[in-house]
Amino acid sequence: MLKTHLRRFGLAASVLAVPLLAVTASSAAAYGPGPQYGGHVYVNDNTAGANTIAAFERAPNGSLTPIAGSPFAAGGAGTGAGLASQGAIQRSDDGRFLLAVDAGSNQVSVLRLGWNGVPEQVGEPVYSGGEKPVSIAVSGDLVYVANAGAAAPNITAFWLAPWGGLYRLPYSTVALPAGSGPDDVVVDPTGQRLVVPLVNSSTIASFHIGWGGRLIAAAGSPFTAQGPGPFGSEFNPVNPSELYVSNAHGGAGNGTVSAFNVSEWGELSSIGSSPFADLQTAPCWLEISHDGRYLFTVNTGSGEISSYAVQPGGSLALLGSTAFGSSGAGAVDLRLSPDGRFLFVNGSKANVVAAFAVNGGSLTPLASSPTPLPVGAVASGIVVD
Numbered sequence: 001m002l003k004t005h006l007r008r009f010g011l012a013a014s015v016l017a018v019p020l021l022a023v024t025a026s027s028a029a030a031y032g033p034g035p036q037y038g039g040h041v042y043v044n045d046n047t048a049g050a051n052t053i054a055a056f057e058r059a060p061n062g063s064l065t066p067i068a069g070s071p072f073a074a075g076g077a078g079t080g081a082g083l084a085s086q087g088a089i090q091r092s093d094d095g096r097f098l099l100a101v102d103a104g105s106n107q108v109s110v111l112r113l114g115w116n117g118v119p120e121q122v123g124e125p126v127y128s129g130g131e132k133p134v135s136i137a138v139s140g141d142l143v144y145v146a147n148a149g150a151a152a153p154n155i156t157a158f159w160l161a162p163w164g165g166l167y168r169l170p171y172s173t174v175a176l177p178a179g180s181g182p183d184d185v186v187v188d189p190t191g192q193r194l195v196v197p198l199v200n201s202s203t204i205a206s207f208h209i210g211w212g213g214r215l216i217a218a219a220g221s222p223f224t225a226q227g228p229g230p231f232g233s234e235f236n237p238v239n240p241s242e243l244y245v246s247n248a249h250g251g252a253g254n255g256t257v258s259a260f261n262v263s264e265w266g267e268l269s270s271i272g273s274s275p276f277a278d279l280q281t282a283p284c285w286l287e288i289s290h291d292g293r294y295l296f297t298v299n300t301g302s303g304e305i306s307s308y309a310v311q312p313g314g315s316l317a318l319l320g321s322t323a324f325g326s327s328g329a330g331a332v333d334l335r336l337s338p339d340g341r342f343l344f345v346n347g348s349k350a351n352v353v354a355a356f357a358v359n360g361g362s363l364t365p366l367a368s369s370p371t372p373l374p375v376g377a378v379a380s381g382i383v384v385d
Contacts, residue, residue, distance in 0.1 A: 038058045038059050038060040038061075038062070038337070039058040039117075039337065039338065039384065039385045040055060040056060040057060040058055040067070040113075040117040040384075040385050041055075041056040041058050041064055041344055041353060041382065041383070041384050041385075042054065042055050042056075042089060042091075042098055042119065042382070042383040042385075043089065043346055043353065043373060043377070043379045043380075043381065043382050043383075044074070044078075044088045044089035044100045044101065044379060044380050044381040045071055045074075045078065045373070045374055045376070045377035045378070045379050046078035046079060046080070046081075046082075046083060046088065046103060046104075046377070046378050046379060046380045047071075047078045047080060047374075047376050047377055047378070048077075048078055048079065048080025048104070048376070048378075049077055049078070049080070049104070050073060050074075050077060050078075051073075051074040051075070051076050051077055051078035051100070051102050051104065051105075051109070052071035052072060052073060052074055052078075052374065052377070053070075053071060053072050053073075053074050053089070053098065053100060053111065053119050054066070054070055054071045054373055054374050054377060054379065055067040055070045055071070055072060055117060055118065055119055056070070056353070056371065057116075057117065058337070058342075058384070061366075061368075062337070062341070062342040062355050062357065062366050062368070062369075063355070063366065063368035063369075063371075064344075064353060064355065064368070064371040065371075066371075067116065067117055067118060069118065070374070071374045071377070072111070072118065072119050072120075073121065074100050074102060074109040074111065074121070074125070075102070075107070075109040075111075075121045075124060075125040076102025076104070076105040076107035076108075076109050076125040077102055077104035077105035077107075078102065078103060078104045078378070079103045079104040079132075079378075080104070080376075080378055081378055082332070082348060082378055082380065083101070083103055083134045083380040083381075084134075084183055084199075084284075085134035085135045085146070085148070085183045085184060085380060085381075086135060086183065086184040086186075086231070086232040086233070086284070086285050086286070086333055086381070087135040087136050087137060087184055087185065087186070087333070087381055088100065088101050088103075088134060088135060088136070088333070088380035088381030089101070089136070089380075089381035089382065089383050090136045090137070090138045090381070090383065091113075091138070091383045091385060092138055092160060093138060093139075093140055095113070095385060096112060096113060096164070097110055097111065097112055097113065097122065097160070097164050098110070098111040098113060098119050098383060099111075099136050099138065099143060099160075099166070100136075100381070101128065101133040101134060101135070101136060101145070101380075101381075102125055102128075102133070103132050103133055103134060105125065106127060106128050106130065106131055106132065106133060106147075107125035107126060107127060107128055107133070108125060108126055108128050108133060108136065108143075108145055108158075108166060109121065109125040110122040110123070110125075110126075110160070110164050110165075110166050112164055113385075117385075122163070122164035122165070123164070123165065126158075126166045126167075126168070127168070128145050128147055128156065129145060129147060129154065129156025129168060129172075129173050130145075130147025130149055130152060130153065130154045130156060130173070131147055131148075131149025131151070131152070132147060132148045132149045133145050133146065133147050133148070134146055134147070134148045134182070134183060134380075135182070135183065135184050135185045136185065137185045137186050137187045137194065138160070138187075139187040139191045139209075140191060141159055141160045141161070141162075142157060142158070142159065142160070142187075142191070142209075142213040143157070143158040143159070143160050143166065144156070144157050144158075144185050144187065144194060145157075145158065145185070146182040146183070146184065146185040146196055147182075148181060148182050148183065150178065150179050150181075151178060151179075152175065152178065153175075153176040153177070153178070153179075153180055153181070153182050154173050154174060154175050154176055155173070155174045155176065155182070155185060155194070155196060155205075155207075155215065156168060156172060156173045156174075157169045157172035157173075157213050157214065157215070158172075159213070169212065169213055169214070171214070172213065172214055172215075174207070174215045174217075176196065176198065176205060176222075177198070177201060177203075177222070179200055179201070180198035180199075180200050180201040180203065180205075180222075181198055181199040181200030181201065182196045182197070182198055182199075182205070183197060183198075183199045183231055183232075184196065184197050184231065184232055184233050186233045186234060186235060187209070187235075188235040188240040188241070188243075188262070189235060189237055189240045190240045191209060192208065192209055192240075192264055193206070193207070193208060193209065193235075193240075193262050193264070193266050194206070194207045194209055194215060194266075195207075195233055195235075195243060195245075195262070195266075196233075197225070197230035197231055197232070197233050197245055198222060198230065199229050199230060199231055199248070199249075201222070202224070202225045202227075202228050202229060202230060202249075203222035203223060203224055203225055203230070204221075204222055204223045204224075204225055204230055204233075204245060204268065205217070205221050205222040205223075206218040206221045206222070206223060206262065206266040206267070206268055207221065207266050208264065208265045208266045216265075216266075217266070218263075218265055218266025218267050218268075219265070219267060220267060220268075221266065223268045225245065225247060225258065226245075226247065226256070226258040226270070226274060226275040227247025227249075227250050227256045227258065227275050228247060228248075228249035228250055229247055229248040229249025229250070230245045230246070230247055230248075230258070231245070231246045231247070231248040231283070231284045231285070232245070232246045232283075232284055232285040232286040232297070233245045233246075233286065234286045234287065234288050234295075235262075235288075236288055236292045236310065236314070237288060237290055237291075237292055238291060238292030239292060239314065241261055241262050241263070242259065242260070242261060242262075242271070242310075242314040243259070243260045243261075243262045243268070244257055244258065244259055244260075244286055244288065244295055244316075245257070245258045245260070245286075246258075246278075246283040246284055246285070246286055246297050247275060247283065248282045248283055248284045248300070248301075249282070251281070252281045252301070252302075253279060253280065253281060253302075254281075255277075255278035255279070255280045255281055255282060255283035255297075255299060255301075255306075256275035256276060256277055256278055256283070257275060257276050257278060257283060257286070257295070257297055257308065257316060258270075258274050258275040258276075259271035259272065259274040259275075259276065259314050259315060259316055260274070261314065271313065271314040271315055272311075272313065272314070272315035273315065274315070274316075276308065276315070276316040276317075276318065277318060278297065278299065278306050278318070279306075279318065279321070280299035280301070280302045280304050280306055280321060281299055281300075281301030281302035282299055282300045282301030282302070283297040283298070283299050283300075283306065284297075284298055284299075284300045284332065285297065285298040285300075285331075285332055285333045285334055287334045287335060287336055287343070288310070289336065289340055289358075290336065290338075290340050291340070292310060293309065293310055293360075293361075294307060294308065294309060294310060294319075294360060294361040295307070295308040295310055295316060296308075296334060296343060296361075296363075298324070298331045298332065298333075298334050298345060299321070300330060300331060300332060303323060303324045303330070303331065304321040304322065304323055304324065305321060305322045305323075305324060305331070305334070305343075305345065305356075305363060306318065306320070306321045307319040307320060307321065307322070307361040307362065307363065308361070309361055319361040319362075322356070322362075322363040322364075322365075324345065324347060324354060325347070325350075325352075325354050325365060325369070325370060330347060330348060330349020330350060331345050331346070331347045331348075331349070331354070332345075332346045332347070332348050332379070332380065333345075333346045333380065333381050333382045334346065334382065335382050335383065335384040336358065336384065337384050338384070338385065340358060341357065341358055342355055342356065342357060342358060342366075342384075343355070343356045343358050343363060344356075344382060344384050345382075346379050346380070346381070346382040347370060348373075348377070348378055348379045348380065350370070351372060351373045351375075351377060351379070352370035352371060352372055352373060353369075353370060353371045353373060353382070354369045354370040354371075355368065355369040355370070355371070356369070
């Protein structure tokens with residue numbers, strides 16, 4: 001099986017020299033969340049100098065408690081400033097690893113989720129393939145990293161080995177226009193399409209994922225966005241050809257969310273009367289309910305979370321908005337719990353994680369919310385398991 005993976009990704013046979021960690025039945029059982037907890041929440045602190053990961057136990061009622069020893073070393077360096085990106089930390093599809101950008105050292109860290117959800121470094125962080133990595137997408141054992149360095153932004157592909165090693169795929173780096181500002185990289189649930197909003201150029205780069213994980217630019221890519229400052233993006237988990245992109249730079253009260261159909265080869269076409277009004281300021285980060293029926297977007301400028309119903313065919317109907325809380329503007333990335341009952345929002349300006357109960361498209365702040373983040377964190381990204 002290992003040799004099959006290596007042939008698939010074109011990796012040198014010398015990789016075989018890396019020892020595979022033995023996994024016994026007892027050690028495998030240690031990698032899941034403890035049964036006494038609802039799960040965990042992780043945030044990339046992006047701390048200046050040595051980067052850290054904040055880790056929380058998530059109770060069945062949605063309340064958060066820091067895991068003993070949190071925050072944990074990521075291995076690389078943060079920038080100590082907001083990354084203005086979605087997906088700065090992700091979990092592997094098998095739930096065993098976290099992957100986090102270290103934007104201050106141009107690296108990506110892999111951390112194994114050990115006993116009680118404690119993240120532990122897997123070797124040394126690896127070079128991200130460019131400058132200022134800001135976003136990660138995981139699709140099976142493929143990992144894509146958006147490097148936002150102004151002079152030479154790019155997308156670089158990696159193979160995530162079963163033991164947590166991260167290996168750059170040969171000839172996998174795809175250049176993006178200079179200064180274009182990639183701020184999110186996302187792969188559809190089938191693993192066929194990859195999209196990158198380019199916030200500075202108000203365009204969207206789109207690719208078909210070919211053999212060995214290599215990217216093939218869609219005809220016409222990058223596509224003109226439907227509003228200024230395309231930012232966060234998500235594919236519908238139930239209808240993988242439907243893509244949603246927030247437009248953050250329309251000015252006060254003029255935020256919108258775009259809806260696209262995406263062909264197998266990555267071409268974008270508008271859905272219905274897209275873009276759809278948000279009536280808020282700076283919608284940046286997106287999340288879609290696991291059943292594909294609702295979309296939530298964080299309005300970083302106005303401190304509100306907007307809710308939409310996803311209509312048959314992919315159009316959006318605005319349901320309303322919910323205040324982020326006493327911390328006001330400055331909320332960033334957001335993620336739903338696996339059961340869809342709770343929404344967790346990284347409020348980096350106030351240095352907190354806020355939690356909401358979810359009922360369809362309605363959000364209700366939890367009495368236990370918000371939960372403080374570590375001192376010195378300028379958090380980006382959030383993972384909920």
